[in-house]
Amino acid sequence: MKFATALKAAPLIAPRKVVAERTADIISGLFPDLHSGARATQKFFATFLTVVMLAGFLILLGVNTLLAQDAFTLANLKTEAKLVAYQREAINRQIDAHQAPENLAAAAAALGMRPSNNPVFLDLAPQKDVTHG
Numbered sequence: 001m002k003f004a005t006a007l008k009a010a011p012l013i014a015p016r017k018v019v020a021e022r023t024a025d026i027i028s029g030l031f032p033d034l035h036s037g038a039r040a041t042q043k044f045f046a047t048f049l050t051v052v053m054l055a056g057f058l059i060l061l062g063v064n065t066l067l068a069q070d071a072f073t074l075a076n077l078k079t080e081a082k083l084v085a086y087q088r089e090a091i092n093r094q095i096d097a098h099q100a101p102e103n104l105a106a107a108a109a110a111l112g113m114r115p116s117n118n119p120v121f122l123d124l125a126p127q128k129d130v131t132h133g
Contacts, residue, residue, distance in 0.1 A: 097103065105115075
């Protein structure tokens with residue numbers, strides 16, 4: 001009897017061992033081998049960090065370039081404003097020079113005008129009517 005029981009138990013042990021080995025293979029397939037993949041993962045991570053840092057530096061360089069370009073534009077506009085102010089001042093000095101009394105008299109004499117000996121002044125204030133008073 002013992003032998004018959006052993007024969008009946010033997011077929012049950014073999015499928016259990018096969019199932020256990022197959023389950024172990026499936027589970028080990030879910031997790032990558034750390035020894036072979038660790039270096040590849042470290043290389044990938046280092047490459048990823050390098051690319052991210054390089055992209056960050058390029059973006060920072062672009063932002064700084066745009067800010068510097070705006071600063072140069074502002075400096076050029078300030079220089080132009082000073083130049084326009086100088087030109088305006090020069091034009092105002094020319095106008096003042098033409099409005100000087102001696103220059104006006106010389107220009108009038110060149111046109112054939114002569115100075116008045118008895119000047120007449122206009123009084124625009126309303127006068128009282130003396131006849132109705």
